[in-house]
Amino acid sequence: MNVPKIVKIKQIINESPTVKTFIFDWTVKDEIPGQFMMVWNFNNEKPMSISLIDPVKNEIGISIRNIGEFTNQVHNLREGDELGLRGPYGRGFHIAGSKILAVGGGIGMAPVIAFCEEATRMGIDVHIISAATTSNELIFSSRIDKSGAKLLTCTDDGTSGFCGFGTDLAEKTLSETDYDMIVSCGPEVMMKKLFDIVENYRIPAQFSMERYMKCGMGLCGQCCVDNVGWRVCVEGPVFWTDELRMISEFGKYRRDSSGVKHKIP
């Protein structure tokens, strides 16, 4: 049933000055990295990627960057406080191949870390490009190290790792190493650049898209994308390259809560 389940916040991890991870007891069944939960704080409800799936401890986590009213309200919660969660929703990342490059930008690292941990558990060699504006905004680095994945950091200001955009480091990495697959989540402008790079390399790739959502269960149509009409909440949020080629609005514009289009900067 598509009804919020009330859960207590078991643990809060400060990932960076702007990002917190909220961990909940949760009977893990079919949750897949790349899927999302609708998070209800009794005032509003927003989609958030699952950033932790632990089938042994039966825990899931969501990671939230404090960017506005809703996220600020959630950031002010404490361990033991309650939230409503419904989900998991959407189509997550398909995990296949023996060597995978994962590229995460900013809070886009949330589904990427869940993917990284699941893929490495399956014995897959994962290389991660973690991109942020500055070094203290690089998140999940210790979890990546613990998973056994290879971490390549990248900051806009050069305070850690590669100095420049994640897409520049991805292009460099792709020219040096052969990968079976690429997964990515981050700002759409970054993913569009990466998409264009990947097209040249002809490597299968999956990208996690974000659109304004209301119902989350495939009915309201708020997150439908041009020109195919697919619902990001059901057919996505993860799309393969050949699907993204058909999504004409990818990297160009998105619709707000009323459905008015806005250019992606």
Added chain:
Amino acid sequence: MLEIELCGIKMRSPTMLAAGILGSTASSLNWAGRSGAGAVVTKSFGLNPNKGYANPTTVEVTGGIINAIGLSNPGVANFKLELEKLDKSVPAIASLYGANQYEFSEIASEVENLVDAIELNVSCPHAMGGCGSAIGQDPHLTADIVRTVKKSVKIPVFVKLTPNVTDIVEIAQYAEDAGADALTMINSVGPGMKIDVETGIPILKNRFGGLSGPAIKPIAIRCVFDVFESIDIPIIGVGGIRDHNDVLEFLYAGARCVQIGTSIMYEGMDIFTKINNGLRRFMDEKGYGSVDEIIGISHD
């Protein structure tokens, strides 16, 4: 075998995408058409952009969902840009809402050249500002709007009725007398409410929302059955249709065609093809040559 004609509009199957479901963009309307819908109805739009209510706007209950999206839409000027991108593979019907007959007729005139028919939403059970069922529960207001819109456009005008009235037959007759070309019935029931038992907090931000889905089908069937005997214009049945047997019930009760909405949550967009195939098989087995032969057969 499944072709029907509705107010001069030819449809390849008697199934339509209902208003309010995936109808905010030309892309999703075109997708429904490609997926087997005989026609598509847009999400209701008004004069100006409207964000609707804050989330949660939808929650599942036994037998369906309750929703209070709050008529979110980008306004007629933006929506015209969507309508221009319709691929015309199937007829398109614009669902409109407004606060009075002048708003309705202004919007209708704006989009007349881009769609095949207008559906007047005078039945949304959670609309603000005197829109929705506040109008549709009053036969005189409903008739005023129908009359004004009919004068301002040449394409067929459908009226979507609310079941939340004492006597739906009376409203239907007023709508017919005012010039409505067809009636769509029913809109969602209620409003209803769901409260979280852990916290005691109403789940929908708006607290109340319209009930749709399989739970309301018996009410919809009864409304169609009652109204069929009292009016001469076609009825478009809607409410809780999930498979071809549900469609047959509506046709037996007197609907000429049907709309499908909430069950897309269970079946995905494949629902139109599944239902069309089911109808074809059934009609073949029973020896029906056309949908027209089935309409209203439950009446003596």
